[in-house]
Amino acid sequence: xxxxxxxxxxxxxxxxxxxxxxxxxxxELRQMVSSDNYPEQGSVSTKTxxxxxxxxVSKVKGVVSSVSGQYPTKIIVNTGIMYMAKVWTNDAAxxxxxxxxxRKLIITTAKYT
Numbered sequence: 001x002x003x004x005x006x007x008x009x010x011x012x013x014x015x016x017x018x019x020x021x022x023x024x025x026x027x028e029l030r031q032m033v034s035s036d037n038y039p040e041q042g043s044v045s046t047k048t049x050x051x052x053x054x055x056x057v058s059k060v061k062g063v064v065s066s067v068s069g070q071y072p073t074k075i076i077v078n079t080g081i082m083y084m085a086k087v088w089t090n091d092a093a094x095x096x097x098x099x100x101x102x103r104k105l106i107i108t109t110a111k112y113t
Contacts, residue, residue, distance in 0.1 A: 022112035023091045026070050033072035033088055036069045041093055041110035049105045056098035056105045063096065 024032070024039060029050040032039060051059070064073045064085050077084040081100040086093060 022071050024088075024112070026072075026090070029088045029090075030072045033074070037091065039088065039112045042110050042113035044110045046109075047107045049107075050103060051098075053083075053098055053100035054079070059099055059105065060085050060096045063087070078099060 017068075029039070060083060064075075064087060067073065067087055067089075071085070072088045074086045075084070076086055076095070077097075083098040085096050087096070088094075092109050092111045095106075095108040095110075097108070099106065
């Protein structure tokens with residue numbers, strides 16, 4: 001189940017490039033993120049999944065680890081009740097959030113404008 005969800009999240013990361021108006025090469029994104037000059041983001045879509053906090057953090061870390069060789073990533077929050085990471089893909093920024101009180105994984109996708 002864990003592998004299936006991780007594969008689904010990775011597929012989401014790569015399938016988004018078909019739908020966006022603005023795209024960037026991974027090297028451009030790395031340069032932009034490292035200089036705090038982030039791509040402009042437009043409309044967002046959000047999906048949630050019920051999951052334990054521990055499993056959620058493990059899943060998000062796995063996704064971040066699997067794409068960090070190609071795409072820039074950043075851990076935004078890392079506390080005992082909230083974990084949040086951001087991944088910049090070719091055509092969208094994804095924010096992956098784990099909430100212990102809500103017991104949810106929240107995936108927010110913001111396409112570039």
